[in-house]
Each structure stands twice: as C-alpha cells, then as structure tokens.
Amino acid sequence: MSVSYSPSHVCRTSQVSRWDAETDVVVVGFGIAGACAAIEASQAGARVTIYEVAAASGGSSALSGGEFYLGGNGGTPVQNAAGFQDSTEDFRTYLRMAGGPGADLARIDLYADHAVSHFQWLKDQGVPFKGTFLPGKWLEPMTDDTLIWSGSEAAWPFSAKAKPAPRGHAAQMEGMGAGKLIMEMLTERALGLGAEAHFSTRVLSLIADENNAVHGVVVRIDGEPRFVRAKKGVVLCAGGFICNQDMLKRFAPAALEAAERPTTGGNDDGSGIRMGMSVGGAVTHMEQFFATKPSFPPDNMVRGIFVNERGQRFINEDAYHGRVTQYIMRQPNGRAWLLMDNAIFARPEFFPDVHIAAAGETWAEVEQELGIPAGELQHTVDAYNRYATAGQDPVQHKDAKWMQPLTESPFAALSFCAEDYPATGFTLGGLVTQPSGEVLDADGAPVAGLYAAGRTACGLPRWGEGYSSGMSLGDSSFFGRQAGISVARR
C-alpha cells in the first residue's frame, strides 16, 4: 500500500512501523530561526537534527538586509556611541504600537527586556557589527555601517508616544544583503556545536500520537519516507507562505499583489504552518503581510507628498516605507502618486524607471492630467504648502524636518499605482506560540512537543502597518533561541 504524506495530514505513531533515526530535537528549516534554535538547543546538550529543503542553509534570511531591530535598556552600545539613549519603556511602547490590534504583549515585554543582551549574543556567535551610525533614510545601509533609522520611530503617531531612536542594527558588509553573511556565521556556529544538518531534505509531515503530542517527523530521503523520532520535540522554522498561491488566496488574499515579486528564498510554502495546524495548532493574523514599494532613498523622496485619486493625502510621508505602502495599497483602486516639485525632484533609487504619470507648469495641470476632481489636488497642495511654511502639518503630522513648500515648477506626479509599481513582500501570519516557542491550540493549551519560530509563528511583526526593517530577523533570532532553550529543557 502506498501512503502519501502531506503537511496537513499528521502521521500517527501507530502508523510508524520502525524509527529510521532518532534525535532529541528536530529543527525544520535552516533559516535564522532554525539556526538560533539549533545553537541554543545544542549548547544545552541536546542532539539536534536540522532538515532543510534547500541545498544550503540560509532560507529567506540569507536574502535579507541583515538588520536586527534592537534597543531598550538605555540603548545598545552602538546606539549609545551615536549619542542615542533608548529606554526599555520607549522601546516597548514602540513595539506595542507596531504590533497593532492584537499585539503580543508577553512577547514584546520579553524582547524589550533582553534585546541589548541579544545583540551581544549575536556578536558572540560571530556576527560582525562595525558599530557606526548612518544618518538619513535608508532601506538598509549600502555602506558597512551598523545603525540606521529602520522604521517609523521618528514619524507620527509613534514619535508622539515613544521617544524616537534608530534601532536597525545591520551586520558589517558593503552593499546590500548582509543577511547572507549572518547566515554563514550562524550556520558555522550551529554545526560547530554539533547540530547535524540534512540539506535538500523535505519534511513531509509531523508524527504525533492520538492526543496530538508530537514525537517526530516524516522526512523524504532518497525519495523514500523516513521516520525520525524527536525525543524532546520538533521546532518548526520553515518560514511563511508567500510562495503558496493557494494559501494566499485562502488566507491572505490582499497579499497577492505583493506575491508576484515575493521577498523569499523560494521555500516559503507554508508547510511549517500547515504541519502545526495538522495537530490542532491555531493560527492568527493570517491576512497580514509586509509589503513595500520603496520610495526612498534618496531623502528627497520623503519631501514629496502622496495623494490618492481623490486628491487627498492619506499618510505622513516620513513614515516607514512599508507602512506607506500598506496605505497606498488600500487607496481607492490601489492608486496613489508622489507629488514633487522641481526643487526636490528625484527618482526612487530602487525603482528609477518609475512612471511619471503627470507633469505640468501648474498643479492644476497635474491635477487634470491625473483625472483628479478639479480643485481637490490644488487644495491639498495649497494647504500642504501653508503647513510646510508654518513648519507644522496638522492633517497628517509629517515632521517639519521633511516639509518644504512644493512651489517650484515644473511639477510632477510619480506613479505608485498597483499597475505601475508592484510591491514586494512576505507574510506575517502564522502559528500561535508562547514566547517560549510552544505552539498553542485554539483554547490556548500547548501542543506537546511542538515549537515554532520565525515566520512559521506569528511573532512580533504581525501588522503590515507597523513593520520596521529588522523586526523579522530580530524576532526570528531571539524567539528561535527561546524555542531552542525550551525544547532542550524538555
């Protein structure tokens, strides 16, 4: 009889005729969450076996900018060296606001208390940080500097509630993509501590007893299903589901727009999430996703104003680019333009072919060319110019630093409409977990033997409007560690 395995269909222990292998801890996925879970579990003395579907470690983490969102406790040494203090209270407040409705307060509190020591831990693993601050607004440092403003810290409404500090800490590398370097270091560290890694190996399903307690995994090796016993437990670190069109349609339909150019190493197929669901694990925030159509750098882009097809502004343009993008995507018909005058005109560095949807000697011409109702865009620009002159924006609360009147013709409108400027992104929803990594069912009870971290879990970053660069690696590394510590203790 041929048995087929799928992530949604659990294999029962009673169906396992023999264990092909045995270990203490199985880690599914060798991105940053899996690496950190493996490091901690190995250090605690557990035998760890990692299964990675790709031919090498790294996952989506290796494609990232290599930033960690860190602060609190007075500040990291890097923040302090650049002259920034960062209280745990301010850091916590920011994370709570950024978590949106349903922020995970227990997770936030633990993270806010320990992010500075986590920075030291990352250094101890061999991740290099130069320790220098790069001013301005960046997606990630193109230099080898460490610290940048990587979120909406200095922007309303965050800045009104939590004292701003830059918190994006990037690994030391010239150019983009320091995530690769980080994953090299953490891979070396995990393997050096004795974790065993199997590459090009797909985990097919969980193995659980009839009470849904997890005892191992079915993996495909040489085309055959193998039964691996995990005496202490299984840690799911298999990423999100931005690569799975079926899951997107079902669970995160609004993310489809960002799925044509996904931010992924290619294996975010949601199999980890589905395995968790197969034993009753609950999922949450499944509709949420990070998305961006980067406008800045250069800084001048932030001095423009976004309007929708009604001629209305809808966001303070100095907010994080991912937050701005969420607002753009939900404007009527997904249409929005960035208005610039001659004095500030520039093109997005990462999208220089941006479509100039309208240009004119007067704003009235631009308004007409965009098809905006007569007078609406003119009112918006006139009001903005008054606010810029006064240095106060009572409508969208943009910081005075980024405002100057848009009065020097010619004027232009850069298209950020869905049809002209596609977004890139990844999913934020996933399994409900304790800060310890334990997967919970819909009643809030733990699923015995099952842990999750990274984008397989719903973590700190769980609200597209509140995402900041570095939150995903920060969360995945820190809570990957917690899962590793917890499972090894079992």
Added chain:
Amino acid sequence: MSVSYSPSHVCRTSQVSRWDAETDVVVVGFGIAGACAAIEASQAGARVTIYEVAAASGGSSALSGGEFYLGGNGGTPVQNAAGFQDSTEDFRTYLRMAGGPGADLARIDLYADHAVSHFQWLKDQGVPFKGTFLPGKWLEPMTDDTLIWSGSEAAWPFSAKAKPAPRGHAAQMEGMGAGKLIMEMLTERALGLGAEAHFSTRVLSLIADENNAVHGVVVRIDGEPRFVRAKKGVVLCAGGFICNQDMLKRFAPAALEAAERPTTGGNDDGSGIRMGMSVGGAVTHMEQFFATKPSFPPDNMVRGIFVNERGQRFINEDAYHGRVTQYIMRQPNGRAWLLMDNAIFARPEFFPDVHIAAAGETWAEVEQELGIPAGELQHTVDAYNRYATAGQDPVQHKDAKWMQPLTESPFAALSFCAEDYPATGFTLGGLVTQPSGEVLDADGAPVAGLYAAGRTACGLPRWGEGYSSGMSLGDSSFFGRQAGISVARR
C-alpha cells in the same frame, strides 16, 4: 481517572469505551444553519440529533431582523411584483464585490444560481412573506413588508458594476426581529420531520479516529460526558465567536470595539470553530467582522456627510450602514462626525441620544469646535456643496439622489466617534468549507465526516466592508441545507 474535554482537544475513538447513543447525523447548534441542515438531512431519510446549548432553539438567528439576501434568475416573485428585474449575473457580481479579497467564488456561483428557488423553499417550510416592497433606507422593515434595499446595491462602487436591485427579503412581522418567527417555523419543521433535539446540552468535543475522520461527539448530559456516535457525520452550526474575548483578542482584535454590544444570542463562543480546528480544519478571514453604528433611518441622515478629524470625507454616505461603520472605525483615532445642516437635521432613530459634538452658525465654527485644522472642513463642505448642486460627486461618488447643499444654518456635527457611539456586531471568520459544507484542512482536503455552516464556517459574508443585511441568514439557511443534503448522502 478524570478526563476533561475541550473543543480544541479531540477525543479519539480509541478512548471511547462505549457509545451511549447512536444516530446518523449530529447537528451542533439549533440556529438557522442547524435547523436547515436538520430539515434536509431528515428529509433525505437520515436520523438526525441536534444538540443545542441553550434552553431553546433559535440562537443568534432568532434575534436577527429575519431578512434573507436573495435575487438573480430574473428576480424573486417579490422583486418582480415591485417592478425589479434581477439577473443572475448582476446578483453574482454584487456578491463577488461584497465578498472582498478572497471571495468564495464557488459558493457565490451556487448561491446566485439557486437563491430564487431557495426563497420558495423557505416559503414551503412555512416562513411567511407578505410580498410587498418598502422604499427608503431601513435597517430592517418595521412594517410587515417583505422587500427592502438592505445593502450597498445602489451605492458606488457596487452600482457601477452591477445593476442595483433590492434583495433583502424579510419574514412577515410588524416591528423588528422577525428572526424569532423564522426560527419558530424552521424548528417546528425540523422536529416535525423527526429530528431529535436536546436542549441545554453542550457538545464538549469531537470524536475522531487517528486519521482525524470524525465519528461523533462528546456531549454533557446530566453533568456527565456521553459518547454519541454519528454514523454519517457531524455538522457544526454553533455560530461565531463574538462572545469569546480570548478568541477575539487572538483572532479578531479589531472586532473588540463591537464586542461590548455584541449581536448574539449569547452562545457565539467559537466552540464550533475550535472543534473544527482540533481535527485539522483550516480557518480563514478570522479577523473579519460585521459591525454597525446605525445612522439611518430616517433617510435624512443619508443626506449628511461624514468627515474624519482631518476634515476629509472618506465614504459615500449612501453605502450600507455596516460598510460606513467599517470605514468610521478605521479613521484616525476612530473618530468621525456626520455633518448636517438645518434643512436635513435629524437624529438616528436607533440612537436618538447621539452626541452633538459641535454646532454653529458657520462651518468654520463647527470646524474649530471639532478641532479640525483650519480650512480643511470648510474646503470639504464647499466642494461637497458644489458637487451637490451639480448633482455629481466625483470624490466619493455618492448618488445625486442623496445630495443637497448643506447651506442652511445652524450646522451640526453628530458624533460617531468610538467613545460616543459604540458599534454592535458579530464575527465573519470561520472554518474553510466546500459549498457542500465539507470542512477542509489547510491543504484543501476534506476532513472526513465533518461539515460546517452558519457563522461557524466562513461563508458568503466574509468581509465587513461588503456585508449586507440578509447575507448571514441567506448564507446560513442555504448552506445549512447543502450540509444537510451532503451528510445524509454519505
């Protein structure tokens, strides 16, 4: 040994020492979905046992306005009698738009094709419809009339894509709350066909084999767990989760604002959804909810304009009240006001104590009193007055029928802010099902023996912005029937 049962924790067949009872079909919950499932399954010859946690049938359906959202196929006899044609294509288009991102196309197609015959079926069960049309904008008919405009059919953007027709069909009863009458009829019908009902009886958990195929339920009778075998299957019709604060916090945090005054019979505790999840059933749209702060009747309310704290309009005010409410709830700080002039001034019939947040002889006074940036509200009213005079609203696309310049002082702003006017509502997320009612896992495979309908499933109404009155009863009755037919065939 004492065993505790919970909806999230499945009881295995191997743990059942003896079956206390046996039937063909177990229906969990005796609201409209459960009643219709029981009727169809009984008619098909199956033995049906209904367990209802309350002391009587009815659930939340009995508290509803008793409207069914029906149309297509040229129109129901009631639509036709009132002079409305309604093509299946227009009906389908409206339902697709109303389903939002992730609309369930298979469900919509089946419903659009059969809604007229479903109307006849409801009449055949004894549900009375007078057959008359009541013009105007109503939450539900206070008269004993049948047909009303119960959604956003005649409002942009729906009216631009689908020819409008009124589709809310209410049972014949003077005053509000015809849902009670409907549930009396359907209860009588289900019991008359031989379905057995147990009241004040809580279903504690599902019983499933190790492959998660469902074989029955554990129910609490006389304080003791009893094991009931369902030879054909279990149909979960236990409502949504607006009464479950833990689930709301975890899955639908934005709905908490509407949960203080929930629309419920009191037992929407999500237990049906959690039981489905316990055997790997997937859930979707869990963050979505219906909410309303009814503004109309009277009709004059629709002639006012809503503005947020930036002085911007944000919705065409002739849209369905639930759609308007979703937009209100997401304005900055949850704040919005309905602006009225002396010519149209009125108070919401269902909230006559509405707070008058500002009043003045000029709109500038109102603007200042509301704390809106100087000039912004004045611009909005000036522009609206121009649009009203011209009979065209290029900004929010409100229908000319509802527009007249707001020029007769004194002027007033009625508060629809969260702190002044609480919303009422219920949840829309639930188990992923086939149109047949079969519950699906995260891979889209059916969970054997398990069906769901009503708000335990994620149905036609799955997007707060697209809800229309009558969609929930329409969906729950129609797809309750499908589940009853499917399970009886098994």
